[in-house]
Amino acid sequence: MAAIESPSVLAPPSPGLFSEMKRRYFATPLQAIISLVCLVIIVYLLWKLLDWALFSAVFGVSGGPEACLAASGACWSVIAARWRIILFGLYPYDEQWRSALACVSVVVMTVLSCIPSFWTGRRIAAVWVVGVSLFYILMKGGVLGLTFVGEEMWGGLALTLFIFVSTCVIGFPLSIGLALLRRSELPWISRTTGIIIDGVRSLPLISILFTFAVVLPFALPGWLQGDKLYRVIVGSALFFAAYQAEIVRGGLQGVPRGQEEASMALGLGYWHRISRILLPQAMRNALPATINQFVISFKETSLVVIVGFFEILASGNAAYGTGEWRFAYVEVYAFIAMIYFVFVFSLSRYGAFLEHRMAIGER
Structure with missing residues (x-):
């Protein structure tokens, strides 16, 4: 009887990296020319970027603005001289x-x-x-x-983080409540909640922030107005909750109907069905969109500069707004962009980790 070969012997060998690159980028002469031209352009742009940002850049504050004006690269001296304003604002x-x-x-x-x-x-x-x-x-x-230190003196990175965290802490539980109310079996509750959610989602965030910061005090008594910062946070949380409520509702719709019917057959009450059966599965279904909503909310904190807050972007404007550093605005914005990138990239990578972890748990 002939010996049975193992699956590893029968399986064709996987193509190597060189063969895969040749198949994708150098399959035909025209494709090879296009790939080489693109490669040359990428290498050239990367070299110019590294030369500007590192090799020809000016670091430290010893030379001052004069050393930056004499150099051909980036002026990181503005960061070394003005980093306190960027990170702490008016504090x-x-x-x-x-x-x-x-x-x-x-x-x-x-x-x-x-x-x-x-x-x-x-x-x-x-x-x-x-x-x-x-x-x-x-x-x-x-x-x-x-x-x-009053809230009017808060600024920079601390104010950005405070607005983001407060928006999520208030908006996330509110979004779950709105999603559950929209799924109510009572039409007047579900329709009213739907009007509220769709009405908020149809408005730009800037208009909501402006309304809560400037217009709302004219319609409220003095004891109910509160500080402008907290009104802006409430408006931002309401905007976050309206979008996240639809994400949660979509996750709930993705849970098989038999799950809720089985829990009802076992005699579980409404809150036990929601908290133990439906919401955990719904949040797993809604995880990618939820992470994306957190990322969007963090980036949208920069919009509070419209209503007069000194968050990190406004602090950056002040950092180069003086006469001696006015030419170094590109470096300031690059530094602020790097801060945003670190936070946003960390959130996205953590979301990918959670997706991978939950996918493993399903096997």
Whole structure:
């Protein structure tokens, strides 16, 4: 009897990297010419970028603006000289260590929230309560011997993180409530909620921020107006909740109908069905869109400059707004873009990790 060959012997060998590149980019003479021309252009542009950003750039503040004007590369001296304004904005100079610690507390809180061992109701709630409280105490002061600093003096990266975190903390639970109300079996509840969600989603965020910051005080009594920063955060959270509610509702629609029917047959109450059966599966279905919504919300914090807040983009404008550094605006915006990239790329990679983790759990 002939020996049975193993599957590894029968399977054709996988093509190597060189063969795959030849098949994709050099299959025909015309394709090879196009690939080589594109490669030359990419190498040329990459060299010019590296030469501008590193090899011919000016670092440090010893030479001042004059050294930058004499050089042909980037002027990173503006970052070394004005980084405090970019990161801390109008926050008092002697108290900027508090703003730095507040930013660290938010980053640590976010990192702990991403660790699976903290994914319980009590632990995640404790992390967020401690993190947000520590941030607020450090930024505002007035207790524990810290000097009081009003919200009108907050700025830079700390204000951007505060608006983003507050928007998510308020908007995410609100989005779940709106999604559940829109699925209500009572028509007047579901239709009213649908009108609210669609009405908010049909408006640009700038108009909502302007309304909550400028127009709303004219319609509210003085005791209900509050500070402009918190009104803007409420408006941003409402906008976030309207979009996230549709994402959650789509995730709920992706859960098989038999799941809810089986839980009802077992005698589970409404809240147990929602919290133990439907929402966990819905959030897994809605995970990619949810991560994308968090990314969008972080980038949209820059819009608060329209209503007079000194967030990181406005701080960057002030950093090069003086006469001596006015020419170095490209470097300032490149530095701010790198900060946005670090946060947004980290969020997207964490979303990919979660998708991979949940896909493994399904096997």
